[in-house]
Amino acid sequence: MNSVLRMQQSRHRRMTQSMLDLKRLYWNCRPFRSGPRKAACPYQALGLPLPTFDFWELLRSDPDRLTQTLSAQANAL
Numbered sequence: 001m002n003s004v005l006r007m008q009q010s011r012h013r014r015m016t017q018s019m020l021d022l023k024r025l026y027w028n029c030r031p032f033r034s035g036p037r038k039a040a041c042p043y044q045a046l047g048l049p050l051p052t053f054d055f056w057e058l059l060r061s062d063p064d065r066l067t068q069t070l071s072a073q074a075n076a077l
Contacts, residue, residue: 005020005023008023023058024054025058026041026055027042028041028042029041029043029053029054029058030055031044032052041053049070049073049074051069051072052056053068
């Protein structure tokens with residue numbers, strides 16, 4: 001991920017925290033192409049209980065509803 005961020009930084013010189021957060025979300029929702037974790041994204045490998053691991057669906061979802069869903073899952077554990 002650092003190499004991707006370095007390319008962005010070389011072009012734009014200023015990387016805001018919100019842009020870093022967006023890139024981190026995108027990167028961690030992408031499934032691995034090869035290796036032992038093939039077809040699983042980093043969030044799945046961590047066991048994070050997201051309703052979906054699709055980047056665009058997470059961006060479109062309502063933040064309050066997503067927070068409510070995640071806290072309900074945490075309370076169930």
